[in-house]
Amino acid sequence: MTPLQTGKIDELKGGFEGEIVLPSDAAYGDARKIWNAMIDKRPAIIARCAATSDVVRSVNFAKENKLVLAIRGGGHNIAGSALCDGGIVIDLSRMKAASVDPKGRRVTVEGGALLADLDAATQAHGLAVPLGINSTTGVAGLTLGGGFGWLSRKLGLTIDNLVSAEVVTAAGKTVHASASDHADLFWALRGGGGNFGVVTRFEFQLHPVGPDVLSGLIVYPMSEAKSVLRQYREFAANASEELSVWTVLRLAPPLPFLPANVHGKGVVILALCHAGDPKKGEALIAPLRKFGKPVGEHVGVQPYVAWQKAFDPLLATGARNYWKSHNFTTLADGLFDAVIQYAGTLPSPQCEIFFGAIGGATARPAPDSAAYANRDAQFVMNVHGRWDNAADDTRCIGWARDFFKASTPFASRGVYVNFLTADETDRVSAAYGANYDRLAKVKRQYDPENLFRTNQNIRPA
Numbered sequence: 001m002t003p004l005q006t007g008k009i010d011e012l013k014g015g016f017e018g019e020i021v022l023p024s025d026a027a028y029g030d031a032r033k034i035w036n037a038m039i040d041k042r043p044a045i046i047a048r049c050a051a052t053s054d055v056v057r058s059v060n061f062a063k064e065n066k067l068v069l070a071i072r073g074g075g076h077n078i079a080g081s082a083l084c085d086g087g088i089v090i091d092l093s094r095m096k097a098a099s100v101d102p103k104g105r106r107v108t109v110e111g112g113a114l115l116a117d118l119d120a121a122t123q124a125h126g127l128a129v130p131l132g133i134n135s136t137t138g139v140a141g142l143t144l145g146g147g148f149g150w151l152s153r154k155l156g157l158t159i160d161n162l163v164s165a166e167v168v169t170a171a172g173k174t175v176h177a178s179a180s181d182h183a184d185l186f187w188a189l190r191g192g193g194g195n196f197g198v199v200t201r202f203e204f205q206l207h208p209v210g211p212d213v214l215s216g217l218i219v220y221p222m223s224e225a226k227s228v229l230r231q232y233r234e235f236a237a238n239a240s241e242e243l244s245v246w247t248v249l250r251l252a253p254p255l256p257f258l259p260a261n262v263h264g265k266g267v268v269i270l271a272l273c274h275a276g277d278p279k280k281g282e283a284l285i286a287p288l289r290k291f292g293k294p295v296g297e298h299v300g301v302q303p304y305v306a307w308q309k310a311f312d313p314l315l316a317t318g319a320r321n322y323w324k325s326h327n328f329t330t331l332a333d334g335l336f337d338a339v340i341q342y343a344g345t346l347p348s349p350q351c352e353i354f355f356g357a358i359g360g361a362t363a364r365p366a367p368d369s370a371a372y373a374n375r376d377a378q379f380v381m382n383v384h385g386r387w388d389n390a391a392d393d394t395r396c397i398g399w400a401r402d403f404f405k406a407s408t409p410f411a412s413r414g415v416y417v418n419f420l421t422a423d424e425t426d427r428v429s430a431a432y433g434a435n436y437d438r439l440a441k442v443k444r445q446y447d448p449e450n451l452f453r454t455n456q457n458i459r460p461a
């Protein structure tokens, strides 16, 4: 730091309610860790904001000092966009409060909350917002990209339940965006990622859910994959919107309900959650048990918040991760052949291929009703490369890329922006399709200098 910079940092610290973490601080090492261990960036300043006023201060500081700026919500983004090299990180991890109005069925939640924070607050009242499937993900990044999970077929994307947002813009102004207030900004926030400002507070509408839901796993051997996948396709085409069944192809983890001789063997897992009366759910899921001869099953009625955490141990922070993703409107037989071939050559025990089933309520809004454009997606596939040692980077990334290529002919042209890696900036337009031009115009209005560019960037028109 030059003396000038040190003086500037003292200025930033003055009146800052949160904490300023610098490379010389003991807290720095942990403060720059995010979910994907492949990301190794060294910001000059990590501004752990405690209030909206801290965010305003940090945005203005970045502009005045011409610093690159990154925004950290839950730190889960695969591309590592929560951090920057040099520059300042606006870290919202201290801003996690959620406040529920059970009568009005609304929740407001701060921009650094994790899904677990929001679920805990809303489920205390038997209510929920549709969110993702890993409770340590940030509400902010997930929402700003679209957001889908077990409740989405019934209740829509996370953004379809967003009522309003408090946003600190590039001008350093705090604005309230909703359908009637800064309507263009509100439209852009619903899918446009962190391009338009720092969201310090989200307001969502709530729905009765659970608090107990029928959920769990039915596991088939890889030898039955083709037949299971074909039956899954037929089943999914007619499934109740209350029921979500996702498929995962991977090596079986040593889960206690699986016989020891299945551990480490290739399996097709049907992961399911029924978001209605569990008794009705039992009848709906019965056919899933008849796709073949399951090697194990763990299905029951459990708290929704427990199911929301079920995959956390398999998705813990600290592994190396590389993803590739496609959207699909239908699942073709040729795709199944490619899936089975690549599931047969998984380069690490943690790698997997999954198909998240969406459709239902997510597909009903018009593609131009919000920035999130690909309403035709019935399935979102994630080729999840995951491993521990840097020595395996090339092999594991190569596998993900090869399978991605092999599955491309069967995919729709769209992609989910939240699953894009850092090397996929050429796919940003595929995430937004016909909405891209309008997004670029809103970007020009709210961030003409592209201050918020450490993301899947939309350039100002």
Ligand SMILES: Cc1cc2nc3c(=O)[nH]c(=O)nc-3n(C[C@H](O)[C@H](O)[C@H](O)COP(=O)(O)OP(=O)(O)OC[C@H]3O[C@@H](n4cnc5c(N)ncnc54)[C@H](O)[C@@H]3O)c2cc1C
Pocket (backbone or CB within 6 Å): 035, 070, 071, 072, 073, 074, 075, 076, 077, 078, 080, 081, 082, 083, 092, 111, 112, 131, 132, 133, 134, 136, 137, 138, 139, 140, 141, 142, 143, 144, 145, 146, 147, 148, 149, 193, 194, 195, 197, 198, 199, 200, 315, 418, 419, 454, 455, 456
């Ligand atoms: C294990 C795992 C499971 C996942 N499962 C799902 C799933 O089921 N469904 C789903 O839809 N997605 C899922 N995702 C993807 C997830 O939605 C994205 O990774 C998302 O970006 C994570 O948000 P975050 O706040 O944790 O990320 P961060 O890395 O903190 O932020 C990502 C980007 O979002 C923007 N951002 C973050 N906070 C703010 C804010 N307050 N204001 C403005 N911009 C902000 C910034 O541009 C930032 O670079 C999953 C990801 C992981 C790693």
